[in-house]
Amino acid sequence: MLSFLESYIEEAYIPDKRLWSKIVSQSITIFEENRWILSVQRRPELNRYFKIHSCLTDHRLVRLSATDPFFTRGLLLLIRLGSVAIKSGQCTLCNHYTDDIVKHLILNCEHVVDIRNEMFYAVVNLISVQDSVKLFQQDEDDMLVTLLGGVNDYVKQLNSDVWKQLMLCLTGHMLKLYNHSKSVLFYHNFNFGH
Structure with a gap:
């Protein structure tokens, strides 16, 4: 925004109020987006969150829940699981030590x-x-991003209706998985308020 001000001062030109408002608004949006990206990138435990939600906008699953309110609870669970920090620990269901409790519960835990x-x-x-x-050929991190509603190369090649049906299908199964493993999440201080 400073460059805009300098050029306007040098040229003795001040834009009209509407244009100036647009310039200020865009500058603030860009600044906030960059600030958010830097803060997330500085924290490695938020790596998955950044892969799932890489820009400062409404989450895709929130928008999907607006069109399909019956699935809101399951979609919000996917958002929560994708938003928690990567945390290592021992699974209290199978006693396996893992670098990522959420990934372990969804993709690897023998108990579920x-x-x-x-x-x-x-x-x-x-x-x-x-x-x-293609889904099952992804590495575990990319598959988890897909299952939790993120956008990656796999999701980009899916038809939007197929993606929507996939997310809606996953909600019921993830709720069931969550209900069987929430004790592990609570043990590791992932309190989702249920």
């Missing part, structure tokens, strides 16, 4: 393998074979 398999079978039955193969 039946729920996870049920979720993955539902996903495979919902999306095309090609999309299923």
Whole structure:
């Protein structure tokens, strides 16, 4: 914004109120976005959060819940799981030590393998074979970003209706998984208010 002021002073030109308001608004938006990005990037435990929610706008799943209010509770759970900091610790369900409790519970914990398999079978039955193969070929971090509503290369190639159906399908399964493993999350101080 300072460069705008300098050029206006040098040229002895002051824009009209509407244009000036737009310039100020854009400058503030850019400043806030950059400040937010820097603060998140400085904290490695927020790496997954930044991959899921990489810009300072409404979360995609919040917008989806507005169009499908029946799924709001499950979509908010996905947002919460994607928003918590990466934290290491021991899973109190299977006694496995992990660098990322949330990733462990969703993708690896032996205690919830039946729920996870049920979720993955539902996903495979919902999306095309090609999309299923691509989903499961991602590394664990990218797959978790996909499952928690983030945008990555896999999601970018999905049709928006397919993505919507995928997210809505995941909500019920993630709620079930959460209900079986919330004691672990509470133990590690992830209190989601339920």
